[in-house]
Each structure stands twice: as C-alpha cells, then as structure tokens.
Amino acid sequence: MDSSNLFLLMLALGAVAFYIGRGRSLAIATPLGGIRHLHSLPNYYGLNALLWCALPSLIILVLWLIFDEPVINGIVMGSLPADLAPLTTADYNLLLNKISNLADGIMSSKGQPASLIAVADSMAGLRVISQWVLTALCLILATIGLYWGWYKIAPDFRARQSVEKVMENLLLGCACLAIFTTVGIVFSVLFESIQFFRSVPFFDFVFGLDWSPQTAIREDQVGSSGSFGAVPLFVGTLLISAVAMFVAVPIGLMSAIYLAEYSGKTVRTYAKPALEVLAGVPTVVYGFFAALTVAPFLRDLGADFGLTISSESALAAGLVMGVMIIPFISSLADDVITAVPQSMRDGSLAMGATHSETVRRVVIPAALPGIVAGIMLAISRAIGETMIVVMAAGLAAKLTANPLESVTTVTVQIVTLLTGDQEFDSPKTLAAFALGLMLFTVTLLLNIFALHIVKKYREQYE
Amino acid sequence: MKEATAATKTAKDSKSSPKQNLEVDQAQVTVGNRFCENPKMSMRDVNVFYGDKQAIYDVSVDIAKNEVIAMIGPSGCGKSTFLRSLNRMNDTVDGCKVEGEVLLDGDNIYHKNLDVVELRARVGMVFQKPNPFPKSIFENIAYGPKIHGLADSRVDLDEIVEGSLKKAGLWEEVKERLHQPGTGLSGGQQQRLCIARAIAVSPEVILMDEPCSALDPIATARIEELIEELSQNFTIAIVTHSMQQAARVSNRTAYFHLGKLIEVNPTEQVFTMPEHQLTEAYITGRFG
Structure with a gap:
C-alpha cells in the first residue's frame, strides 16, 4: 500500500x-x-x-x-x-x-x-x-x-497519567526537532566549510586582506586563481552595521524613552504599533528605497559640499538599515524601561529630582542591561541583513573605513557566490559556506552575550 | 507598647455597646486638637480626587515642628493618599487632583509658582517597600546631594554620605562596602538606606508611608528607634498599619476613616481615651 x-x-x-x-x-x-x-x-x-x-x-x-x-x-x-x-x-x-x-x-x-x-x-x-x-x-x-x-x-x-506522559514526550519531540534542525544546519555548513579549508588555508581566509573569488573554471581560462581573504567583507559588514547602529541606537532609544516616560496613553497606543510597522516593511522595499532614493540623494548632497559619494555607498545602505532597525531597539527598550518599577521613579522624584534627571540617572541605568541586550540583538540583525546591502552598497570588496565609498558585506558575497550557474565543489562556491559559518559564529557570540546580559538584568531588583 | 495594649483593653471594657454606629456622619467634623501654633505644615480643607472618585474629604490639620505625627486607619481610608499630597507625589498619578491648601512654613505648596523639585528636597519621603536605586550604597546616598549641588567637592560628598549613614544608624554595617550595590543589603538595611538617602538632602519634613510593613520585627524595632532619634532634627509624618507602632513612635495620632480625618489627639490620649467612637472602635480592633 x-x-x-x-x-x-x-x-x-x-x-x-x-x-x-x-x-x-x-x-x-x-x-x-x-x-x-x-x-x-x-x-x-x-x-x-x-x-x-x-x-x-x-x-x-x-x-x-x-x-x-x-x-x-x-x-x-x-x-x-x-x-x-x-x-x-x-x-x-x-x-x-x-x-x-x-x-x-x-x-x-x-x-x-x-x-x-x-x-x-x-x-x-x-x-x-x-x-x-x-x-x-x-x-x-x-x-x-x-x-x-x-x-x-x-x-x-490511570489513563490520564498515561496519556499525559505521551503528550509530554510529544512536546519534547517537537522541541528536539527544532534544535536538531539548527544543529543540522550548523553541521551542513561546517562540513562544506571544512572542504573549503582544504583548498584555502584557514588563516588565509580569516586574516586575508584581499577578496576576489573569481577562479578559472577551465584550465585555459583567463582569470585569477582567486583569493579568499574575508577581512574586507567583515570590515564592510561592520562599517555598514556601525552606520546603521549610529542611526538606530539614538533614535530608537530616544523614541523609547519618549514613549515609555513622557507620552500619554493615547499617543503610546498609536505610536508604538506605528513604529513597529517599520519592522514589517519587507527588506527588499528598504533595498530599493536605499538604492533609488537615498543613495542618489546622498550623492547629490555630497556633490553640493564637494564630497565624492559613490552612488552605491555604505552610508546609504547603513542609513536605511538603521531606519529598519529602529523598532527593534525602540520596542525592546520601551519594554525594559516600562518594566523598571515605579518605586524607582518615586524614590528619585521624592528626592527632588526632575523627571529628566530621574530618567537619566535612575531609569536608564536600571534598564541598561535590557537596553544593551536589545542593541545586541539589533546588531545581529544588522550583520545578517542582506537585501538592503545587495541593492545599495555595491559588490566591490574594498578594504576601507570610509562610509562614502561602496563596500560589500559577507551576506552579499554569499548571495553572489551561490546564485547563477556554479560548480558546486569549487572553492568559489564553498567559500560561501565558510563565510556563512563565520557569520553564524559572530552572530551566535553576539546573541550569547545579549542573553547573558538579559539574564543578569533579571536578577536586578531582587 | 505595653501601655498601648493595656490602653486598648481598658477602652474595650469601659465601652462595649456592640451595636455602635460606625457610619461616618456626612457633617463629620474632626475632633481633637488638630491645630497648633507655628505649625511646620498646615493643611486646610484638603480634598483629593482620583478622577471622579473622591479619596480625601475636607481634611484640616497642622503638623508641628519636630513632632512625629502618626496617621492610622483602616485600609483604603486615604491616609497614604493624604501623605503623598504633602509633597505632591500625587502629581505622578494620572487623574489625581488636589484641592485646598497645603502650607509649608506658610507657603502653599500647590501654588502654581512653586518649584516642586525644591519642595521635595524640603519634604522627603520614605516608601512602604525599600526602593534603593540599582547603584552602589554610596551612589544611593550621593544621588540627592549631587542633583541639588549640595557638595562642592568629593570630600564634602563623602562627609554628607557618612553623616547621613550615621544618622540612619547604618554606617557601622556598611562602611566597609560602600561601593557594593545597595540592592544587596537586607530588607531592614535597605529601608535604613532609603531613610539615609532621604536625609542626605537635609529635608525639613520626612514623610514615611508604612516604612516597616515589609520588614521583620527586629528590623522594625531598629527603624522605630531611628524615627525617635530623627525626631530631634526633623518633622516626621508616618502612616502606619500598626497601632502599636503609632503608639510607640508618635507624639500625636490622626485617625482617618473613609477619606475623612476623624480625630487628632496626643497619641496617649488616642489610645487611652479616644474622643470619637469610630476611633475607639478601630483601636479596640472592632474593624480595620
């Protein structure tokens, strides 16, 4: 059957x-x-x-x-x-x-x-x-x-207990399934990466300063042998993430403070969901917004000041990514600020502190671990973001700290390495897995760090 | 304390008509000695509303300089609300409205030109649950002096911190660990830290909202001793659920019932010969 x-x-x-x-x-x-x-x-x-x-x-x-x-x-x-x-x-x-x-x-x-x-x-x-x-x-x-x-x-x-036992194991099974999937992904990436490191030495990859993954497919083809130094990609990623955080952290944090501390109930009920809509806009929409609106605008603006801003710049991608990330920070920070007990504020106000002194010197420090955790999650999100960067930041793997130039990121390179007709066991495609593994490691570390801070935060008021 | 329980007993024996009218008269006038000469604070016809609900009805009373006045009454009688209206902590509550006059040294604290920040520096407050800031012990005390610019130098600040902790009887216990978090102290120590924090800005009046209700008896005894010491330098208004505590620490006692001030008299008198039948019913434990 x-x-x-x-x-x-x-x-x-x-x-x-x-x-x-x-x-x-x-x-x-x-x-x-x-x-x-x-x-x-x-x-x-x-x-x-x-x-x-x-x-x-x-x-x-x-x-x-x-x-x-x-x-x-x-x-x-x-x-x-x-x-x-x-x-x-x-x-x-x-x-x-x-x-x-x-x-x-x-x-x-x-x-x-x-x-x-x-x-x-x-x-x-x-x-x-x-x-x-x-x-x-x-x-x-x-x-x-x-x-x-x-x-x-x-x-x-005792049928009740017997059924309950089975149910419990079913729940356990579901939880395990999710974990095994993650482990499976990690291992598949890991094995491909190991294969990659057979042809490209590990340290050349991690510390190499030059990225040009064009390998000759046939013997007679003209082309470089390919160099796989991941540093320019990570620098590009960090540069764009830094620009994004530069936008998102102050704006997100301040809007969170406004929403949690100053706004009335009505403003809050409408403004908070409205802000969170930003997180719901598809990244590809942000991408063409960055590429078609922000980047040309910046280029023209730069020209007015005598600056040369390339039409695909880290700045444009970072700015738009920052806008996208605002709700991650504002929403989380708003939650932790609201969670600071009213007794803290009362204590400070009763000392004769003004509202803003109370916010600055008591509420924010008390909420800081939670805020930092939110920022960490936002950084993870920024590092992993792909679509905006593909469309707005360019493909040139330049090792630069100048946000006005075009840079490329790890995720963009993974996309370009794996799209189109590819030979699946060449170092060129395998490099994508190695990049993926490294990216995964970096975001994992960040998440662990964030979780650690959240945990510390939970012990705060005991 | 013995005195107080003895007092409540005699009161119970002398008047024990079980069917007493416990309703509050609409035209209730506060009985007892509620006014005094040269009061530190005086309240006149204070009404407090939460939205449409009235919580305090026409309360008029004086608080003399350097006295300890206890406010007692059943739960929900408005004593905490009244206390919080004395340094405008009710301002932070949505929909709370205060009518009438609250005078501090003759100035109405609800006057529109009054600086709330300065008012609260003069009228400090200690809360029901110890609420040290999640900072070090030193920073907890230094907080007030810093925002009010009371210390010109680090040495000044050290002095203020040490002095405040000494006055609050906490110095000996924490002098070795001033830079550890205040939240790491025991409940009683935290409450004394909050008192030290309040007196660090040298207030004139200290409001205490059930300062011992979250503490064990030993810590409570320690705080009560402290209140007695502090009364030499500060005017203290304390809300308490414990009649024994009111009897132990206060000079005068005010009895609140359903938002009305029923009786104000010297503590001894309130607990031995209450003027009003409601006061008597409360202190003899018939309700509350």
Whole structure:
C-alpha cells in the first residue's frame, strides 16, 4: 500500500480505537454506577487506545520512510555485477540515479544493457516488497496496539497519567526537532566549510586582506586563481552595521524613552504599533528605497559640499538599515524601561529630582542591561541583513573605513557566490559556506552575550 | 507598647455597646486638637480626587515642628493618599487632583509658582517597600546631594554620605562596602538606606508611608528607634498599619476613616481615651 494511504489508514484506525476505547470504558462504568467509578474520564481511555494503536505504527512508518531508500540502494549496489561496478563517487551516484529511474519506469529501458535492466528490476521488486512489509508491519502493530489499549481499560487504570506522559514526550519531540534542525544546519555548513579549508588555508581566509573569488573554471581560462581573504567583507559588514547602529541606537532609544516616560496613553497606543510597522516593511522595499532614493540623494548632497559619494555607498545602505532597525531597539527598550518599577521613579522624584534627571540617572541605568541586550540583538540583525546591502552598497570588496565609498558585506558575497550557474565543489562556491559559518559564529557570540546580559538584568531588583 | 495594649483593653471594657454606629456622619467634623501654633505644615480643607472618585474629604490639620505625627486607619481610608499630597507625589498619578491648601512654613505648596523639585528636597519621603536605586550604597546616598549641588567637592560628598549613614544608624554595617550595590543589603538595611538617602538632602519634613510593613520585627524595632532619634532634627509624618507602632513612635495620632480625618489627639490620649467612637472602635480592633 502507498505510504500516504497507509498514513491515512493509521489515523482512521486510531479514530476507531478512540471510539472503541471510549465505548469499552463506558460499558465498564455503567454497571459500576457511572463514570465516577472510573479513574479517568472515558475520553482519556479512548485517547489512550488511540495512542497505543496509532503511535507505534506511525513511528515505524516514519523510520521506514527514512531508512527504506538507503537500505534498498545499498542492497542493489552491492549486488551489481562486476562489469557495472562504478569507479568514482560521481559515477556511483550517476549509476544509482540511472537504476532508480529505470526501476521507476521514468527512463526507457530501450538500449540499456541487460544486466542493468536486471538490476533495475530487482530494485523495483525490492521496493514492492518493502512497501508490503511496511503495510503488514503497521497493520499488525496497530492491531496489537488497539487490542492492548482495549485490554488495559479497567476502572483503576490511570489513563490520564498515561496519556499525559505521551503528550509530554510529544512536546519534547517537537522541541528536539527544532534544535536538531539548527544543529543540522550548523553541521551542513561546517562540513562544506571544512572542504573549503582544504583548498584555502584557514588563516588565509580569516586574516586575508584581499577578496576576489573569481577562479578559472577551465584550465585555459583567463582569470585569477582567486583569493579568499574575508577581512574586507567583515570590515564592510561592520562599517555598514556601525552606520546603521549610529542611526538606530539614538533614535530608537530616544523614541523609547519618549514613549515609555513622557507620552500619554493615547499617543503610546498609536505610536508604538506605528513604529513597529517599520519592522514589517519587507527588506527588499528598504533595498530599493536605499538604492533609488537615498543613495542618489546622498550623492547629490555630497556633490553640493564637494564630497565624492559613490552612488552605491555604505552610508546609504547603513542609513536605511538603521531606519529598519529602529523598532527593534525602540520596542525592546520601551519594554525594559516600562518594566523598571515605579518605586524607582518615586524614590528619585521624592528626592527632588526632575523627571529628566530621574530618567537619566535612575531609569536608564536600571534598564541598561535590557537596553544593551536589545542593541545586541539589533546588531545581529544588522550583520545578517542582506537585501538592503545587495541593492545599495555595491559588490566591490574594498578594504576601507570610509562610509562614502561602496563596500560589500559577507551576506552579499554569499548571495553572489551561490546564485547563477556554479560548480558546486569549487572553492568559489564553498567559500560561501565558510563565510556563512563565520557569520553564524559572530552572530551566535553576539546573541550569547545579549542573553547573558538579559539574564543578569533579571536578577536586578531582587 | 505595653501601655498601648493595656490602653486598648481598658477602652474595650469601659465601652462595649456592640451595636455602635460606625457610619461616618456626612457633617463629620474632626475632633481633637488638630491645630497648633507655628505649625511646620498646615493643611486646610484638603480634598483629593482620583478622577471622579473622591479619596480625601475636607481634611484640616497642622503638623508641628519636630513632632512625629502618626496617621492610622483602616485600609483604603486615604491616609497614604493624604501623605503623598504633602509633597505632591500625587502629581505622578494620572487623574489625581488636589484641592485646598497645603502650607509649608506658610507657603502653599500647590501654588502654581512653586518649584516642586525644591519642595521635595524640603519634604522627603520614605516608601512602604525599600526602593534603593540599582547603584552602589554610596551612589544611593550621593544621588540627592549631587542633583541639588549640595557638595562642592568629593570630600564634602563623602562627609554628607557618612553623616547621613550615621544618622540612619547604618554606617557601622556598611562602611566597609560602600561601593557594593545597595540592592544587596537586607530588607531592614535597605529601608535604613532609603531613610539615609532621604536625609542626605537635609529635608525639613520626612514623610514615611508604612516604612516597616515589609520588614521583620527586629528590623522594625531598629527603624522605630531611628524615627525617635530623627525626631530631634526633623518633622516626621508616618502612616502606619500598626497601632502599636503609632503608639510607640508618635507624639500625636490622626485617625482617618473613609477619606475623612476623624480625630487628632496626643497619641496617649488616642489610645487611652479616644474622643470619637469610630476611633475607639478601630483601636479596640472592632474593624480595620
């Protein structure tokens, strides 16, 4: 039976199990004088039967789907006649693909060697067997589970606890899934990076001052051998982030102070969501705003003052990115400022301090750890931001601290390295993973730092 | 304290008609000696409103120089509200409106030309829950003198801090760790830190809003001793839930009921021969 049909069948069986379990518990309860003589409500007995019936077979189903193909492939490739045995990994994959396509009937068997067709047939056979075994296994498990769930129903069986235990484990499973995904991403990036560092020395990458990832694809091609010094990219990233923070921190913080301390209730209820809308504007919109409006404006403005500002500048990208980040800071800072106990303000006001003295000398210092944590998160966001920079900052990997020039960032380079037709095992594409890994490390460190400060903040008023 | 409990007992024995009228007369006039000569502060027909709700009705009373006046009464009777209107801390509460006159040395503190900042430097306040700033002990005390420019040099400031901590009886306990956070002190020490902070700006009046309600009995005893010492230099108005505390620390006691000032008399008299039946009912524990 088809896996998806099997899945539906299991769910249907589960539903049946629920009604059987519920019915049996009611049947047991009635002669005793009502459901109050049962340990749990009938629904719990039903749920328990459902879980026993459906869960084991569903787990088997999922595991089977994950391991089914590798196992079959292994068997098939292991049984290859000597004349077909592949030499390299690439050949192996190609052959496997071919056999698989033949087995599926996607590829016409016309003109293929008889031995290959035989192998493909055996693969098709194995697949059919696997599916039948799976179906049988699931049905048997479901039946046993159903019987077990039914058999266990007794007035003193603790169905509530039993169901709760399963629920708890399901929640745990979901939490683990999220974590495993993250770990999976990290490892996939890590492995590709290691491959990259085989061709480019680690220190050349981390401390190299020159970035030009153009490698010759063919032997005869004219082109540099490529140099992968990540420093200009990180400098560019930091430069743009610095410009962004230069805009976002004062504006965000001051608007937060205004909203939390000075504005009336009405202003706050309307102004705060309005400010947060800034965070909801798609970054690509910010991107063309930066590229088409801000950058030319800055260029013309610079010309008036006799400054040469390139039409793609770190300044334009940074300014717009700063605007985008304002709500991150203002919203978080507003929350922590509001969270400062009123008793702190009262204490200061009762000393004869003015409102602004109170804000400056008591409220802000008390909220500082939270504010710093918010700024840290905003920096992480700025470093990881891509779209605005792609559109407004340019692609030239210049090592400069001048925000009027065009620079490029780590994220922009990752985009350009991985878009278009690429050879997937050249250092050029692999460099993207190494950059990704480094970027991930930097933002991770920042986040850990921010979390650490938040934690410290929580202990503040005890 | 013994005196007070004995007093409440005798009061209970002498008048024990169970069906007493505990309603407040609409035309209630405060009984007792509420006025004095050369008062430090005097309140005339003070009404306080929170939005449409009136919290304080026509309270008139004087506070003499260097006396300790205790304000007692059941929860929600407005005693804290009244106390907070004495240094305009109610200004920070939305929708709070004060009518009538509150005079400090003859000047109305609600006059539109009055500088609230200066007023609060002259009338300090200690709150129910200790609220030290999340700064060091030294900075907590130095806060007031710094914003008011009371110290011309670091030495001056050191002196003020030391003097204030000594007056608050905290110096010996904290002199080794002046630069550690004030929040690290025990509850009682924190409250004494707040008192030291309040007296660092040399106020004339100190308002205390249930300063001991968050403290254990030993810390409470320490604060009460302190109040007695402070009364030599400061005028103190204290709101308290504990009648024993009022009896122990105050010269005069004011009894509030549902926003009205019922009775003001010397403390001893309030606890032995209360003039008003409501006061009597409260101190004998019939409600509250």
